[in-house]
Amino acid sequence: MLKEISTKYILKEFDISRQTLYNWIHEGLLNEPVKDWRGWRIWTQEDLDQLRKLLSEKNNKNLSIQKHNDDTLLEMSNRRYLGSKQKLIDFIESIIRENVEDFNTFFEPFAGTGVVSNYYNNQNKVVIVNDILKSNYIAYDTFFSSESYDAEKLIHTIKQLNEAIINDDNYMSVNFGNRYFTIQNARKIGYIRDEIDVLYEQNSINAREKSILITSLLYAADKAANTCGHYDAYRVTLDNIKELELLMPNINDDANINNQIYNCDANVLVKEVQADVTYIDTPYNSRQYGDAYHLLENIAENKKPELQGKAKKIKQRSHIKSNYCTVKAVDTFRDLIENVRTKHILVSYNNMAKKGNGRSNAKISNEEIIEILKQKGEVKVYETDFNAFTTGKSKIDNHKELIYYCRVN
Numbered sequence: 001m002l003k004e005i006s007t008k009y010i011l012k013e014f015d016i017s018r019q020t021l022y023n024w025i026h027e028g029l030l031n032e033p034v035k036d037w038r039g040w041r042i043w044t045q046e047d048l049d050q051l052r053k054l055l056s057e058k059n060n061k062n063l064s065i066q067k068h069n070d071d072t073l074l075e076m077s078n079r080r081y082l083g084s085k086q087k088l089i090d091f092i093e094s095i096i097r098e099n100v101e102d103f104n105t106f107f108e109p110f111a112g113t114g115v116v117s118n119y120y121n122n123q124n125k126v127v128i129v130n131d132i133l134k135s136n137y138i139a140y141d142t143f144f145s146s147e148s149y150d151a152e153k154l155i156h157t158i159k160q161l162n163e164a165i166i167n168d169d170n171y172m173s174v175n176f177g178n179r180y181f182t183i184q185n186a187r188k189i190g191y192i193r194d195e196i197d198v199l200y201e202q203n204s205i206n207a208r209e210k211s212i213l214i215t216s217l218l219y220a221a222d223k224a225a226n227t228c229g230h231y232d233a234y235r236v237t238l239d240n241i242k243e244l245e246l247l248m249p250n251i252n253d254d255a256n257i258n259n260q261i262y263n264c265d266a267n268v269l270v271k272e273v274q275a276d277v278t279y280i281d282t283p284y285n286s287r288q289y290g291d292a293y294h295l296l297e298n299i300a301e302n303k304k305p306e307l308q309g310k311a312k313k314i315k316q317r318s319h320i321k322s323n324y325c326t327v328k329a330v331d332t333f334r335d336l337i338e339n340v341r342t343k344h345i346l347v348s349y350n351n352m353a354k355k356g357n358g359r360s361n362a363k364i365s366n367e368e369i370i371e372i373l374k375q376k377g378e379v380k381v382y383e384t385d386f387n388a389f390t391t392g393k394s395k396i397d398n399h400k401e402l403i404y405y406c407r408v409n
Contacts (some may be wrong), residue, residue, distance in 0.1 A: 005043035009380035015053060023124070023257040029054055041120055064227055073250035074215075076143050079222050080229030080386035081113045085281060086346065088401060089119050090354065091384050092279065092346065095405055099380070100344050101275060107275035107342065109266035110282050112289075114140050121255045130269050133293060135218055137263035142215040144259045147208035153246070157199070158246045161213075166191040171304045175312050179236045180295060185224050185244045192217050193248070193302050216246040218296055230292040233311055267332060270340040278342040282333065283324040284350055284362045290320030318343055329363035329369050334372050345406040369404055377409040 011018060024030045030050060033041040044049075066312030077086050085092070096103075106120040107128040114136065115126040121144060129140045141147075169177075190309035196217070198208045224242045226235045262269055270278075283289060290297065294313045297307065297320065308315045323332040339344070349369060352360060366381075373379045382403045 005045075007041050007043070007046060010043055010048075010051070011191075014051065017124075020124075020254050023254065024054065024256060039065045072247060074219055074247035076113065076139065076251055077115045079113060079219055081102060082230055082287070082289065083281070083284065084113050086113070086115045088348070088384070089116060090114060091382070091401075092348075092376075092403065093119070093276040095346060095403055096344075097278060099405055099407065101278035103344070105275040105277070107273060109269055109278070109280060109336075109340075111140065112136060112281065114143065116279055116281075120155065121259065122252055124255060124257075126258045126260075128260040128262075128273055128275055130264060130266055132263070132265065132322065133289060133297060133300075135293060135296040137261065138211045138300055139215045139218070140275075141211035143206065143251055144210050144256055144261055145211070146253075146256045146259065147206065149206070149212060150189045153205075154209060155248055157205075157213065158216060158248055161192050161195065162244075162246055164188065164191060164329055170194070172299075176295065178238060179312065180225050180227060180231065181221070182224075182226075182238065182241055188244050189217065189221050189299065190294055194254055197302060206222050212249055212251075213246075214300060215249055218299060220244050220246045221299060222296065225295075231295040231311070231313075232276075232287075232292055256310055267339070268338050270336055274341040276342065277344045277346070278340055279346045279348070279377045280336070281348040282329075282336075283322050286325045286363070287323050288321055290354070324363065326363070330368050330372075333364055333369070337372050337376060340376075341403075343372065343408055345404075345408060347373065347404040349402050349404070350400065366402070373406040374403055377407045380405045 007018065007021070009265045010016075010021065021030075025032050028306055031047065033043045033047050036042050058190065070255070077084075080328055103125070105126045105128060108114075108117045111117055111129040114129055114131075115138075117129045121127045127144060129144060131140070149344060166184075166187040168187065168191075170187060170190035173186040174179075176189075177186035180186070181189065183407070193214070196205075196210060196213045199205045199213075202209075205213070205284050221244065224244045225231070226238050228235070260273065266282075291313060294311075294317060297317075298314055307313060308317045323329065347369060351364075370379055370381070382405065383400045384403075385400060
């Protein structure tokens with residue numbers, strides 16, 4: 001039997017990467033092996049047994065999740081969202097690959113669905129994600145946090161919630177039933193959201209498990225919603241009668257090491273964090289995301305606020321309004337770029353400056369973006385054809401997505 005085992009042997013024997021192994025050590029899942037006179041880690045039989053136990057636990061968790069829902073798991077990209085960059089990831093990656101030799105941290109101050117950060121998280125980069133919307137922040141906590149969770153318990157809880165039959169009205173059914181959802185789905189959404197809070201207050205679930213359940217509910221509600229993918233309005237005819245179904249999120253536990261998750265003003269946050277690469281995807285026009293996704297915010301926070309108008313929007317939502325959707329956009333962007341602490345900046349924008357209706361037109365011009373970025377360093381501009389998911393009110397020909405790359409001096 002081997003008494004002293006090299007890292008090279010470990011990697012080959014267990015078919016894992018060096019980065020994964022070191023991540024587990026850093027997270028405290030494995031003890032740090034002693035080092036010899038050369039500074040090389042030397043693994044003992046005791047270290048080997050600990051590693052086998054850890055791999056067994058992770059495999060059992062993965063098997064439990066895979067068994068659930070016949071391999072149907074909730075992916076982070078499984079939702080509709082205005083301006084989602086899922087289809088642009090390869091384009092973004094090609095620009096980074098061309099201009100950045102190597103990096104460790106990826107910062108997304110306007111992360112939206114989080115799909116771009118998710119891509120780099122799966123590449124074992126440390127991701128720093130932020131969004132002003134609580135509903136998005138909760139999804140980040142689900143997919144990027146390193147806090148422990150009990151997958152078996154959550155799978156069982158999701159099964160129970162899916163099987164619940166709710167006949168009593170609640171805040172959700174009274175306000176959103178037969179509008180954004182069928183009355184049955186609205187009742188169930190309201191019941192499930194309240195039940196999640198009860199489970200948390202009873203210490204039956206921890207904060208991460210609460211986020212996972214809320215995320216599962218938000219995605220299920222979005223899929224069952226009688227809308228065009230946003231909540232500025234609902235369809236006159238209630239033609240989406242899909243039954244609400246919660247799914248277990250597909251979480252890459254091995255990648256979630258040292259990630260940072262925020263729910264705050266991006267212009268404040270950039271002064272406090274530091275990253276190698278920063279990807280900036282601000283709102284482009286006057287359409288406020290807090291208006292478009294007010295209903296998901298309502299579900300996420302579950303404060304049962306006073307509503308207004310036919311669309312039943314939260315009356316007090318000034319805290320989720322963005323200056324990037326107003327005449328203050330240029331000055332706000334200038335402040336952001338002046339204060340961001342990073343080596344490489346990528347800015348996504350589009351060529352909608354004068355092409356759509358008034359609300360769709362971009363608030364910052366191409367010339368203004370370049371002029372502001374040049375204060376930080378050399379600027380390159382890349383473009384690609386891109387038909388973004390929109391509110392559906394503007395049909396634009398020759399729609400381009402632009403990415404401005406700046407190597408910071």
